[in-house]
Amino acid sequence: MDLDLSSYFSQATRTYNNPSQIARKVTETWARDNLYCPRCGYPLEPYKDNTKVYDFYCDHSDQRFLLASTSIDDFQLKSTKSFPYNYFPSKLIGAEYYTTIRSLEEGVFPSLILLHYDRAEMEVQDGLFIHRLSVTRNSINQRKPLSERAVRRNWVGAEILLNNIPEIGKIDMIHESRIIPKETVMSGWTSVERVFKGDLENRGWISDVMLVVDELPEVFSLDDIYSYTSRLGELHPNNMHVKDKIRQQLQVLRDQGYLKFVSRGKYQRMGH
Numbered sequence: 609m610d611l612d613l614s615s616y617f618s619q620a621t622r623t624y625n626n627p628s629q630i631a632r633k634v635t636e637t638w639a640r641d642n643l644y645c646p647r648c649g650y651p652l653e654p655y656k657d658n659t660k661v662y663d664f665y666c667d668h669s670d671q672r673f674l675l676a677s678t679s680i681d682d683f684q685l686k687s688t689k690s691f692p693y694n695y696f697p698s699k700l701i702g703a704e705y706y707t708t709i710r711s712l713e714e715g716v717f718p719s720l721i722l723l724h725y726d727r728a729e730m731e732v733q734d735g736l737f738i739h740r741l742s743v744t745r746n747s748i749n750q751r752k753p754l755s756e757r758a759v760r761r762n763w764v765g766a767e768i769l770l771n772n773i774p775e776i777g778k779i780d781m782i783h784e785s786r787i788i789p790k791e792t793v794m795s796g797w798t799s800v801e802r803v804f805k806g807d808l809e810n811r812g813w814i815s816d817v818m819l820v821v822d823e824l825p826e827v828f829s830l831d832d833i834y835s836y837t838s839r840l841g842e843l844h845p846n847n848m849h850v851k852d853k854i855r856q857q858l859q860v861l862r863d864q865g866y867l868k869f870v871s872r873g874k875y876q877r878m879g880h
């Protein structure tokens with residue numbers, strides 16, 4: 609992996625004038641040449657321009673041995689320049705809202721690749737994989753509808769709230785111009801798949817409890833987490849047994865090595 613974008617910029621500026629087209633071309637070709645699938649480690653395959661809904665995919669098969677694959681993972685690339693954020697914005701612009709929710713429900717929402725680059729330095733400075741399983745209903749927000757006079761009058765946009773995705777689901781591959789070892793990235797990816805199981809509702813519970821745990825001190829009590837009961841209840845209005853659900857998620861998190869039970873009613877968050 610090479611974080612230098614200068615050759616990509618000089619190539620793209622020969623073909624395009626529009627800055628956003630240039631940025632798109634640069635990050636897309638850089639990603640094609642440098643990124644790997646966080647699950648199996650093979651290079652990501654770009655979708656052909658005229659067929660694509662998403663940007664990259666991996667079928668996790670080793671082409672050299674022609675192993676049959678059982679599944680395909682889709683990836684969507686989103687990139688930001690340093691100015692004005694110097695990292696990632698907390699909200700990413702998504703697609704149409706109802707389409708996005710439907711793709712979550714049907715389990716076809718893609719994993720995301722986030723790149724942050726510096727235009728002046730011509731360098732990729734931060735990169736994240738966001739595992740699709742860690743994105744839940746609570747991570748998607750409805751944007752304000754377009755005005756009456758807008759052409760697409762009934763079109764409602766979605767935004768992806770990075771703060772409503774638990775830390776475990778956001779896997780660093782580049783951090784402040786430092787490349788994270790591939791094995792670390794791949795083991796992070798596997799942890800997400802161990803923790804986030806079941807349907808969207810199940811994953812929503814895990815995610816929402818995890819977001820609370822991420823906010824609490826490293827060692828916390830059952831009462832600490834119970835103080836979020838009403839907030840969690842609002843997120844899951846059809847569930848009457850919020851405290852039971854909370855304890856059930858803590859059990860799952862413990863079984864997956866994300867939490868340790870220190871003593872009766874005391875928990876410790878483990879590194880991951």
Ligand SMILES: [Zn+2]
Binds near residue numbers: 647648650
């Ligand atoms: Zn793969």
